[in-house]
Amino acid sequence: MEENIIYVPIALAVLGLLFMLVKMSWVKKQSAGSERMQSISKSIKEGALAFLSAEYRLLVIFAIIASGLLFLVSTLVESTSWMIVPAFIVGAIFSALAGNIGMRIATEANARTAEAAKTSLPQALKVSFGGGTVMGLGVAGLAVLGLSLIFLFFLGQFMGNDGSFYDNMTVVLEALAGFSLGAESIALFARVGGGIYTKAADVGADLVGKVEAGIPEDDPRNPATIADNVGDNVGDVAGMGADLFGSYVATVLAAMVLGNYVIRDIAVANGGAFTDAFNNMGPILLPLVIAGVGVLASIIGTFLVSIKNNDAKESKVQAALDRGNWAAIIITLIASYFLIEWMLPETMAMKFFGEGVKEVAAINVFWSACIGLAVGALISMVTAYYTSLGKKPVMDIVENSSTGAATNIIAGLSVGMYSTFASVILFAAAIYGSYELAGFYGVALAASAMMATTAMQLAIDAFGPIADNAGGVAEMSELEPHVRERTDILDSVGNTTAAVGKGFAIASAALTALALFAAYVTFTGIDGINIFRADVLAMLFVGGMIPVVFSAMAMKSVGKAAMEMVQEVRRQFREIPGIMEGTGTPEYAKCVDISTKAALKEMILPGLLTIITPIVIGLLFGAEPLGGYMAGVCVSGVMWAIFQNNAGGAWDNAKKSFEAGVMINGEMTYKGSDAHKAAVTGDTVGDPFKDTSGPSMNILIKLTCLVGLVIAPILGGHGADHDTDGATTEEMVFIDEDGNKTILTDKQVEQVEKADRTEISKEVMVTMNTEGDVTTAEVTIETTKNGETTIEKKTFTGTEEEVMEQIEELKDTEVKVEGGAKVIKKVKVEENKG
C-alpha cells in the first residue's frame, strides 16, 4: 500500500471525474423547457463558445511564445529540464478544459433550472447545484489527476539520474511547476478577459436598460441582454473555473516543493538518507493525497445539499449548502489528521530561518492545517459581515444612498477599505501561527487545507451564476412570475456564497503565494530578502504599484467597453422601430461582438504586465530585489483584492436591499426611489471591482510568485550548490561506538566545536619609533586559544635591523596545540538515489 500511495489521489481523481460524468448526464436528461427557452439557452451557449474559442486562439499564440522562452530557460539552466515545456502546455490545456467543462454544463443547466423551477424550488436547486457539482468535480478532478500523473511520469524520468534524491526531486518539481505556470497563465487571461466581457455587458445593459429605459433586468427588449448572460458564463463560470484550477494546482505544488525541503532537512539531520515507507517521499506526497481525499469528501458533501420544502426561503437554501460544505471540510480534516500521522515521521528536523534546526512534531502540521481552515472560515465570516444584507456595513451604504450617489460611493469605498482590517490581522496571524508551528511547510499545508475541498466550494460558487442565468432565461421566455421568484431565491443565496468564496480564495491565494515565496528564497539560495538594501526597497515599491495599475487597466477596460455598449444600446433603442413595444427585434449579436472584442483586446496588456515585469526585474537587478518585488505585489495585492471584492459585494447588496424595501431615517424606501437609483450607481461601480479587477488579484500574486520560482534557477544556483543558511547539506552528527547517529542542535555543535578543535591564532602588533640610529619597537602579542585571549607586551630596542629580526623571530615561536578530539564526524549526506 504505502509505496503505491501515489495511485490513491489518481484513483480518487478518476472517481471524481466519473461522478462528474454521471451528474452531467443526469443534468442533460432534464427537460430544457419550451422551444423559446431552448433557443435562448442556445444563443447564450453559442455566444459563450464563440468567445472562448476566440480567446483560446489568442492564447495559443501566447502559449507558443511562452513555451519558446521556457525552452530557452531549460537549455540555459542545468536543473531545469526541457520537459517543463510540455508540462506548461498540458497545464494550459487542462486549465482551459476545466473552464470549458464548467461553461458547457452551466449553459446546459440554465434553461433546465428554469424549467425545474416551474415545478418546485427543491428541484430547481437540485438541477442548478447539479450543474455546479459537475463544474467543481471537473476542476478538482482534473487538477489532482493532472498533477499526479505528471508527477508520476517525471519521477520515472528524473529520479534515476546521477544526482542526490534532493537534486533529482528538485528537477521533478521544477518541471511540475511548468504545469502550474501553464494553468495560472491561462487563468489570468480567462479571469481578466471574462471579467471584462461580463462587466462591460452587465454595466452597459443596466445603465441603459434599467436606469434610462426603466425596463427590468434580462428583458428581451434590451439588446445587451444576451451579451449579459453570455458574460455570466464566460466570466463567473469559465473564468472562475480556470482561476480555482490554477489556485488549487499552485497550492499543492507549493506544498510539494516545501515537502522536498523538509525531506532534505531531515536527511541532513539524520546524517544520511531520509527513508519512509512511501518511497521516501511522504512529506511530498501528503498534500497530493489530502487533495485526493478532498475530492471524495466533496462528493459525499454534495449528497447533503438538498431541501424538501417548496416554500423554503434563502436561509433554508443557505443552510443546505452550509451543511454540504461543512461535511466536506470536516471529513477532509479528520482524514488529514490520520494521513499526517501516517505519512509524516513523528518528528521532523526543520530549518527555521535565523533560528537553526528545530524538532517539529508531525501533529504540528495538522495544527497548521487547522489554523488554515479556521482563519479561512473567519475571513469568510468577516467577508460575509461586510457584504451581507441587513448587516451594519451594507445598511450604512443604504443610508448614505438617501443623500445621493456621491455619499453612496464614499460609503461603499470606505466599507471596502475598512474590511481590510480584520482580514489582514487574521491573515497575519495565520502566517505567524502556521509558521511557528511547522515553518513554511506549515504555511503551505494551511493553504492546502483551505483548498482541499475546492470541488465543494466551486459547486457552491458555480450554482449561483447558473441560477442567475436561469432567471434570465425565465424572464426572456416570459415564464410565470413564480419561476423567477424561485430562481431569485437561488440567485440571492448565490451572491452571498460568491462573496464568501472570494474571502476564502484570497486568503488561500495569499498563503499559497507566501509558500511559493518561501520556495523561491530557498531555491535561489539567497540569504533572505533584506529591505534595508536600497534596490530591494525600491522594488518593494514597484511591486506594490503593480496590483494598483493592473486594477486600473481592468477598470478602465470595463469602463471603455461599457461606454461602447451603452452607446450601441442607445442607438438600437433609437433606430430600431418598435423595439420598446416588443415588435422589433434587437440586434443581440452586435452587443455580443462589442464585449468579445473588448475583452480580447484588453486582457493582453495586464496579462503581459504580470508575466514580464518579474522577469525584467529578476534579470536586471537579481534575486533579492525580485524577492522584494514579489513581497510588494503580495502585500499590495492582498489589500486591493479585499478592498475591491468587499466594496463591490457590499454595493451589490445595498442595491438589493431596496428590492424588499428598506427603512431610511424612519421611511420605507423602495425600488425606483432616488436612493435606489443612487444605490444602482454604486453597484455599477462595484461591478468591475468585484468581478474583474478584484478577483484577478489572486491570480496576479500567485502568478508573480510562480514566474519568480520558474526563473529562479537563472538568477542563482539551486540551494544544493550554495552553502546558505537555508540550504546546507553538511551537518554535525555525533556517531557513538555502535554507529548510532545523533543530530546535534546548533548550540551543541558550537560546544562540540569549541571542545574539539584547538584553535590558536597569534597576532603581533608593532609600533616602531626610530630616533637617529635607535629604533624602539613596542610589541603587543595577542594569542587567542579557543576563544580566550592572552596579551603579552614586549619592547625591543636596537638598530632597525636588529629589532626587525627579533620581531620576525617572535612570530615563528611555536605554540603548543592542546585539546581532545571527540568521536565526531562531519558527514556529507548520503542521499538515496531513486
Place this chain on the structure above:
Amino acid sequence: MEENIIYVPIALAVLGLLFMLVKMSWVKKQSAGSERMQSISKSIKEGALAFLSAEYRLLVIFAIIASGLLFLVSTLVESTSWMIVPAFIVGAIFSALAGNIGMRIATEANARTAEAAKTSLPQALKVSFGGGTVMGLGVAGLAVLGLSLIFLFFLGQFMGNDGSFYDNMTVVLEALAGFSLGAESIALFARVGGGIYTKAADVGADLVGKVEAGIPEDDPRNPATIADNVGDNVGDVAGMGADLFGSYVATVLAAMVLGNYVIRDIAVANGGAFTDAFNNMGPILLPLVIAGVGVLASIIGTFLVSIKNNDAKESKVQAALDRGNWAAIIITLIASYFLIEWMLPETMAMKFFGEGVKEVAAINVFWSACIGLAVGALISMVTAYYTSLGKKPVMDIVENSSTGAATNIIAGLSVGMYSTFASVILFAAAIYGSYELAGFYGVALAASAMMATTAMQLAIDAFGPIADNAGGVAEMSELEPHVRERTDILDSVGNTTAAVGKGFAIASAALTALALFAAYVTFTGIDGINIFRADVLAMLFVGGMIPVVFSAMAMKSVGKAAMEMVQEVRRQFREIPGIMEGTGTPEYAKCVDISTKAALKEMILPGLLTIITPIVIGLLFGAEPLGGYMAGVCVSGVMWAIFQNNAGGAWDNAKKSFEAGVMINGEMTYKGSDAHKAAVTGDTVGDPFKDTSGPSMNILIKLTCLVGLVIAPILGGHGADHDTDGATTEEMVFIDEDGNKTILTDKQVEQVEKADRTEISKEVMVTMNTEGDVTTAEVTIETTKNGETTIEKKTFTGTEEEVMEQIEELKDTEVKVEGGAKVIKKVKVEENKG
C-alpha cells in the same frame, strides 16, 4: 565664520520671519471692502478661530499624555534625555503656531483680495499671493528657527557629556526628534480634523445647494456656505501649514541624523576623530544651512511673482508663479553646490549595507540633491498630467460622464490608480539613484533639496484657498461679476498648483520616511530587516493595511458628517421661511457647529491608530518586525496617497471642464447637463480623497517612522553598542612608520587577516570497530593551517585500551605555528568629545 555657521540658519530664519511681518502688515493695510464684506470675512475668521481653539484644547490633552509617555521612555533608556519632552511640547506649539499664522492671514486676505479684484487682477494676485507668502515664510521661518535653536541648546547640554562625539550627538538628535514628533503629531490631527471639517461642509453645501436647489457655489442663501469657507481655512490653510511644517522639520532632522552616521563612518575609517572647521559637524549642519538658504531664496523668488496685464488669463498667472518657484529652486541649488563643496570633506568613507565601506565624493551628495529635485519636478509633472484640464486623463473622465455617474466614478478611480505607475517608477529610481550616489545620506539630502524651498511652495499653495475664499466673499457680498471672474482665474490656477504641490509633498514625504527608516535600522542596531522571517512578513502585511483603514476612517467620517450637513441644510431650506427668496436668514452657525463637532470627534481614532500601532508592534514583536511594519506603511501609504490625490484632482477638473463647455462625442456640453451632474458626483467623491484622506497619508508614513525612531532605543541599544554590519566602531587601519593611517577596504582586511594570523586547527575523526578482543580504529587527521587543509590517515590495531591511548596521544601532537605579522593595528575609534 565656519565654527559659527549654526547662526547662519538662525539669522536667515529670523530674516524670513521679519519679511513675513512686513508682508503681513502690508496685507492688513489693504482695504477690506464694504461692511458686508468685512462682516462675512469676520464670520469666517471667527468660525475658524473657534474651531482651532476647540481643536487645540483637545490636543492639549493628547500632548500631556504623550509627554508622560515620552518621559517614561526617557527614564527607561539611557540614551534618551528627559529633554525630549520639552522639545516635543515646543514642536507641538510651533506646529500649531504655524497653522495659526497661516489661518489668520488667510482670513484677513480673503476680503482684501476680493476688494483688490475690484480694481485689477494684478492687484488681486498681489494681495492673495502676499497672504500666501506670509504663511510660507511663517512656516519655514519657524521650522528653521525652532530646529536651529533647540539643536544649539542641546549641543550645549549634551556635547560635554562623558561619551564619544557620536554617542553625545545621538542624544542630541534623539531629543531633537521630540521636536519633530511634536510637530508631526499636531500636523496629523490638524490635517485629519481640518480635512474632515472642510469636506463635510463642502460636500454638504454642494449636494443640497448646487445639486438639489440649483443655487451657485457660495450663495448666501446656502446655510452651509460659511462653514464651507471656514473649512477652506482650517483644512486647506491651517491643516496644510501644520503638515508642511512637520514635513520640513522631519526631513531636516532625518538628514541630520544620517549626517551623524556619516561622521562616525568617516571617523572609523580615519582611525580617529572626524574633524572639520564646522565644529566637527559639517555633515550634520549642512541640511540646516541649506534649509536656511532656501528661506532666503524663497524671499527672492516672491519678488518675481507678479503680472502686469489686467486681461491676463490662467496661463499668465501660472507663468508668474512658475517664475518665482524656479528662481527659488535654482538659487537654492546653486547655493547647495557651494555649501556641499565647502561643508563636506572632499571624500567621505560611507558604510553601505552589505557592501562594506565606499569612498563617496562630496559632489555625489550634490548629485543626490539634484536627483531629488529632478524626480520631485518629474513627479509634479506626472501629477499635473493626470489632473490638469484638457489633458487625456481628465478628458477621459469627462467623456465617461456622458454615460452617467457610475462610469465617471469608474474612470476617475482608474485615473488615480494609473497615476501610481509613473510616480512610483520615478520614486523607485530616486531611492535607487540617490542611494547609489551617497547612501542613505544621499536619500535624505534628496528629500531636503525637495523641501528646501518650502516657503515658496507653500506661498504658491496657500494663495489658492485665499483666492477661493475671496470668490466666496465676492459671491456672498453680491459684488459685480468681473470680481468673481478674476478671483476664479486665481482659484483655477490655485487648483493646479495644489495638485502639483501634493505630488511634490508625497515624493518628499516618502523620501523622508525612507531616511527615517534608515536611521531607525542603524539606531536599533539590527542587522537589516529580513522579510523572509515570518513575523516580519506578517507585520509587513499589517503595515500595508494601516493606510487603507486610516483612509476608510477619514472617508467615513466625511461621509457621516456630510450626511448630517445635508440633512441640516435640507431642514433649513424646508423650515426657514423665505430662505430661497433671500428674505429669511439661514442659520449658518448650526452648520459650523456640525462640522466642528464631527471634525473633533472623528480625528481622534485615526490619530491614535497611527501613533499607538507601531508602539504595540515594537513592544510585542521587537525591532525587526516593527521595521517590516514601517516598510508596509510606507509602500501602501505612497500608493494610496498618489491614488487618492490624483483621482480627486482629476475629478475636480473634470467637473470644472463643463464650466467652459466641453466637446463630448461631437456635442458641446455645458454646466447643468446630465453629464455635468455626473461629474459633480465624481467631484464630491473626490473631495475627501484629495483633501482629507489623501494628504493625510504623507503625515501617516512620516509619523509612523518617527514613532519608530523615538521608541527605537527601547527595542534595542544604540548602534554604538552593537557590533553589527551597519554600526561597527572597530575597523582595520594600516599605520605606516610615519604614523599615517590608511583605511583598509573589506577585501584588504580579509587579505591582511589571512596573512597576519596563523590559524591552525586539527580535527581527528575516528571510526572504531571491535571484533572479539581486537579493535581496529581508522583515524583521519585533518589539519587546517591558514585555510589549507591536509589530510592524514592512520590505522591503529590492538586492544581497545591501546587504541584509545594512541588516539589520545595523537591529539596532543604539537603543531608549529608560522606566519608573519604586519604592522597592523586594530583601533578603537577615538572620538572627539564636544
